[in-house]
Amino acid sequence: MSFRQRLRPTTTTILLPLLFLFIALFSPSTSDELQPLLNLKQYLENSNPSLFTSWAPPNGVCNFSGIVCGSDGLVSQINLSQQNLSGFLPLHAICSLPSLKKLSLGSNGLYGSLTDDLKNCTSLEQLDLGKNSFTGKVPDLSALTKLTLLSLNGSRFSGKFPWKSLENLTRLTFLSLGDNPFDQTSFPEETVRLDKLYWLYLSNCSIAGKIPDGIGNLTLLENLELSDNQLSGEIPQRISNLRKLWQLELYRNFLTGKIPVGFANLTSLVNFDSLHLFENRLEGEVPAEFGELKNLSELSLYRNKLTGALPQKLGSWAGLAYIDVSENYLTGAIPPGMCNNGKMIDFLLLQNNFTGGIPDSYANCKSLVRIRVSKNSLSGSIPAGLWSLPNVVVIDLSMNQFEGPLAPEIDALSEATSLITIQMSVNQFSGKIPETIGSLKKLSSLDLDQNMLSGTMPESLGSCFGISEINLAHNYISGEIPSSLGSLHNLNSLNLSGNRLSNEIPATLSSLKLSLLDLTNNQLIGRIPEALSIQAFNESFDGNPGLCSQNMENVRSCPFKSGTSSRPRIFLSSFIASVLVVLVLLCLFLLLKLRRSNLDHPLKSNSWTMKPYHVLSFTEKEILDSVKAENLIGKGGSGNVYKVVLSDGKELAVKHIWTTSDSGDRKSCRSSASILKKSKSGSSEYDSEVATLSSLRHVNVVKLYCSISSEDSNLLVYEYFPNGSLYDQLHTSKKMKMGWEVRYEIAVGAARGLEYLHHGSSHRPVIHRDVKSSNILLDGDWKPRIADFGLAKIMQAGVDCTQVIAGTLGYIAPEYAYTCKINEKSDVYSFGVVLMELVTGKKPVEAVFGENNDIVSWVYSKMQCDDSVLELVDTSISDDLKEDAINVLSIAVRCTAKMPVLRPSMRMVVQMLEEAEPYKLTCISTAKEVEK
Template sequence: MEFGRKISNRRLNCLPSPPSSSSTFTNPHGMSAMHARRRWSPPMILCLILFLCSVSLSTSADEFQQLMKFKAAFENSNPTTFSSWVEGNSVCNFAGIKCDSNGLVSEINLPNQNLAGTVPFDAICSLQSLQKISLGSNSLSGSIGEDLKNCVRLQHLDLGLNSFTGKVADLSSLRELRYLNLNHSGISGAFPWKSVENLTNLAFISLGDNPFDPSPFPTEVLKLEKLYWLYLTNCSINGRIPKDIGNLTLLQNLELSDNKLSGEIPESIGRLKNLYQLELYNNKLSGKLPNGFGNLTSLVNFDASTNQLEGDLSELRFLTNLASLQLFENQFVGEVPKEFGELKNLSNLSLYTNKLTGTLPQKLGSWSGMLYIDVSDNFLTGPIPPEMCKNNKMMKLLMLNNRFTGELPASYEDCKSLNRLRVTNNSLSGIVPSGIWGLPNIAHIDLSSNRFEGSVTSDIGNAKSLAQLLLGNNKFSGELPDEITEASLLDSIQLTSNQFSGKIPENIGKLKKLSMLDLDSNQFSGSIPDSLGSCVSISQINLAQNSFSGKIPSSLGSLRSLNSLNLSDNKLSGEVPSSFSSLRLSLLDLSNNRLTGRIPESLSIEAFNSSFAGNPGVCSDDMKSVRHCSSSPSSGNSGHVRTLISCFIAGMVALLASLAYFLLFKSQKNDKSENPLKRSSWNMKPYHLLSFTEEEIIDAIKSENLIGKGGSGNVYKVSLSDGKQLAVKHIWTATAVSNPGDRNSCRSSAAMLKRGKSRSPEYDAEVATLSSLRHVNVVKLYCSITSEDSNLLVYEYLPNGSLWDRLHTCKKIEMGWEMRYEIAVGAAKGLEYLHHGCGKAVIHRDVKSSNILLDENWKPRIADFGLAKMVQAGGDWTHVIAGTLGYIAPEYAYTYKINEKSDVYSFGVVLMELVTGKRPVDAEFGENKDIVKWVCSKITDKESLIDLVDSSISAASREDAIKVLRIAIHCTSNNPVQRPSMRMVVQMLEEAEPCQLITITVTKECQNIAIQEGFKC
């Protein structure tokens, strides 16, 4: 009976609404509605009702079954979403389901539900009244199959932000479709335009961020007269923007960024009067902004950055509704229009890296206030506009590398929202407003390379977010306030080349995050605070060229992260602290002080030969560059005791040596397989503390341990008894080089080591260079072992071989972009250290992927310094051609002169290898072409950079790879002057860090802001 009651109720709901008494309609037989009704008998009406209700029940049951198939496909990935999808509950009450007035399913709305699996389109497209499918932002997979064509009533389809594969099914049957979103859905193959052109009701199309086959702009889309939204970013579209784009007069949003578009922006685009957003960034567009562009008076957001646009900005002066204008990395010239000062909504302005001149409008941002402005790397002059932080909204004020003059406006000391202030390398002057030092949200203050004066005020104690304080190369003076230690997030303090005086604040140890303290070339005095040893994160300390006095704090020896310590040219006295023995330093400079006493044994190595110059009172028994300790004056009984001890030790050494010789001679006499190596007189020079002897090394030089052959010698793998592994290189001697054919045989190691009686220039170069280097990205040289006829170098062993092997040989491995990026950054830091961290710059001269070795964690080391040279006082120097084909900088061929920029060129080639997967020289490039010319030819031919990326790099990482390829192109400029320094290369690479955590909705923001500003996405 309960079931019967339900049926009865349902039957009552099946009754059609009677027409009103005043209305009539004609039935198929020509009878009026009233006449027809009079001829229906009650039994006939009851039958009709029963029939209609049975059909409704059947349809409802069928829809329930189809939805159950949908549930079964996804329930395991998110059971909570489907908790209401149970028998006994009306389908219209299912979560995410809507029904029409007839109780039939009209919408499936389940976006962003973590659904994973394949969509059963056959099931949901059997829902006869289905008008909307919204399943975006899930993890849907499989293909968008042919069954979708059965959703003939569909008006809204959103499958974006998923992981589908393959081509899109034919959509031409979906003639009622108005909204189509397949953005970043994973689909590929040919563009689905042929099925779209028949969908004349389409008003919204979003097909961007999919790896479609390259194709021209689809002219079919120009027939869709109702279109108001067109998103085709990152779709591999090439060629020109069609002239008829202006026919889509209803367009409000047009996004064509990250494609391969070339040529000029068509003049017809000025007819799109409703356009509020136009995104064209990262193409190869050229020419000027077209005449009539100023007619786009509804435009709010315009981004055409990273193209080849030129001309002036005059067409933009009429766009009174602009809120965001981004034209960075183009070739615009002329002045910023004065009308920009009247743009009341302008809040984001990014014009960096153009050729703009003149002054900025002084009313710029004075209406509602800027959020950020970046006009860096232009030729702008005049004062900084004073009111851009009106309403306290500005976060970033970036004006690096221009010619601005005048003072920092006082108004900015009240800009509480500001977090980045960078005006490096201008001609600004005057006293910095005191409130700027203490802005609560400021993270970066970079005022370096200007003419500022005055002091850092006590307000800096309020800068609780400050991480970087960069004030170098100005005229600042006075003492550092004690309050600076209250800025607890400080990471870098760089005050070099100013006129600061007084003491370092005693409480500097409170700065636990401080990694760099650079006070070089000032007038600081007093003692170095002992609390500096509490800055546990510090890696670089440079206090050179000041007037510090007193003893060096022994607490500095506890700084485990310290990599570089420069205390030179001061008035420090006392002994070098014994605690320094535990430091792992790549740079140590204590020269030109008043130090005395014995240098700790661990620092008495050739790497630090010049580190103690100008300290007559220090001594060492192991270093040639300072006084021998035994030559120091001695008196009284202590001198006699030392003499007796020395004599006793010398006697014991002589006795043990005689005994060893006797035993060795006896052993050799009884050994029929006499080894000539053991008769040699060996000289081992350690450059680190060693846990092995020369005998262990020599005994392991056997043909079965040979692991490599190079242009200057063989390399052997040595396994010590304690499990440690080493690499030993035998440098070819003069005689060996004269017989190069012997290099290709694995003859007796003893025979090879007997060749020649003079050390090669490569050996001397490698020892002289590597023995003085200390860096995590430079291969470690433990010691050298020489005899009359043998030259051996003992290195750390790097088990993963060379980058060349991993990219180009049978040892090739699948390397994702993150690994390649980390290798690029590490190798760059190694070269940066060689060029900038070694006193005199070290030019490697043979930078290539085969000289970048990989440790067990795939971290890179720069290796093989056989051609390296220290830069002399004159800068460049001349030598015979050296290097490897494909990596040699072009200027070397006609000048024979090299400097650090030659290494930068070679490193740029390595970056191209990492991005493209290609060898530096390959027949694929064509006659007389190397990888650099090949890349440049592709750009010249208007090919997209993305086509150059190694196909094994995932599509999601290719934009990140393109950033590095741009750096590589910069490094390989024909003109050495235009190449960046390795310090700049490292900075650019760090700013190009992969943005793996950024969601698709803010990726462009990452590109436009993070890359240029060093944000870590």
């Protein structure tokens, strides 16, 4: 053995301990990583304390919740996405973790700006900060050369994005930067050089100009989303090179020219969207090769300028689930095989020039949910099976040339138990409206105007308890108006004009809360019920010379008959009426006495339970004694409202919610008694919901002082608002002149209240369900408060969602017409309508908007023409502030986007409104700061 061989073990024995000592002295340890994580905890802990309970010694950092360590024992991942976190992000601490490869904090409420410390996170491979509430610019990313995933979408970043830094991020496979208000830029060429990308999401981030041909180099792309930008020019031919694409979204741009050929190469394509919400410029025919796309399940091409026929083989391979080619200039026949495999859910071809009939094959398409073919040139009869499809919620056939009797084919409607909307106006349908219509308990809208219908109105209509709109105008319907319509407590709009209806107007209609009533041009006679003889309905009875009223300007006065021969009849009628009144009063007295007897005198204070939610300066008795007719100040869908003046002069509002018996006038629907009835355990959904609402605290949310309940009645005691509701101030005789400054402050305050309900509560999000101007109350200083939040859910607890319509006509989001899902975006839509009211001064539904139009459609149409935009602004708003009002109107347009996903959150709405502050208010606030 040589000397060197003998020496080697000794050398190794000496060097190994030295090596371990060097590692111990100069390598980081988990103890070094404790402090950065504790710093992170300090910034975020208050928003979710339970998440960080494990973040404390003696636990090692690798045992902290959301922390993953590598084989070396050092922190490699921080996974805290979707944890309801809010606060600043201490990047200086996070980026001191030397082995951190993954930082995932998406879908939280983080705010503040990203500091330049991000450049020290050089080991990062995945960075997800998407869906937060950051401010300011994205810092330079050039140092993060190991990144394979970068997700910053929907986080409110602004300013100029550092596109140049992407040149260093050559390993990126996933890039998501959409839904941020960056400064406008032309299409960033840097992105088309990232040839490892399989996911590119750049929607809604202010990209303009042409899509470069280089996009065809990204051959690994599976998802390409460039929607909601300002892209122009033609769609590059080379997009057809992206053969792995399964989704391509180019909607809401300004793309022109023809759809390029070559899409037959995209054999993996499932979704193809090329649409613009207001205007697009794609033209020419839909390529015939679209009929060869064997995996295509969704096709959306609406609102373009496409012409020619749809490929007749379209969807016949796999079967489409969704097609929307509405609002083009398409012609020819409807392709017959799009539901070959029974997958079709949405069938939307409205506003084109299609001819022929609806193919018989669709009568067997049991998966169909929405059928909309209105505004075409379709003709013939309707396939009988279409009326009995089990899942269909919308049938829209209006403005075509369909013909034939409604019965007997439509008698099968009783099987279509999911139907919410029937729109068949402006056709040539004939015959009677069948009695089976009464079996549609979920029906919300019935529109049969301008046909050739005859016979009488079916009494069974009174069984459609969920219905909010009935339009049977301009037909040949005769006979009486059914008294059963008076039981439709959700009915908002009733149009029976231009028919042959006769006899008297049923007194039962007096109980309805109608925003539109049109009985003009019929043969009605007699006295108009007093409750309908109001200014809002001044023109609702024209063309009925046999009608009279003592209170209406446009209707003749009801004369008293003179002469001796008529006196005995008048006397007898008066005598009979007096006897009937006495009998009714006696019955009511006996009923009330019986009720009090059965319930152990519920009006006595010892039978009521008061639950205070604040320190109270009043007693239960003071409230109960004031709930009486002379103090009634309002009626709403959830109950009567009374004004209470306490002995110390303080004013309160009391909402009285009765729980009636199941034997009332809603026999076929679950009554509020069964909804609010307490269980054996003594709890109820009513109690839990009210308890949740009572815990909410915000300056723009109405304060609930207490609830007072008995076996058959519930009282909610609120603060009182002397200026009434926003609806009162905009649309009634109570209104006072409100300048734009006041309206703007109301808009911002109301938005903040809704933002709190959706995002700011420590409880689950509270969805209002009935946002409207009458539920925004104004105090003595015109400060707004959101009212009646959550009451819609309380009133509907345990009821099928379509038995009681969530919302009010004109405010209801369009998706509610075909789905029962109500979420925060439904409230956002309704708030957008309120913003439109504030700017225009008009109601959500008015005759001036035209047939079948509401304020949203009216505003959209006007905003297409620059010359018409300023005409939208209420004339009482001064000229120098009209531009500011238009800025808010543009926010309203975003809030009322047809697709919920395109609507901003209430947080974003508040931010946009704050940025739209009128110049005058900015000057005033600046002056105040100077004074300080």
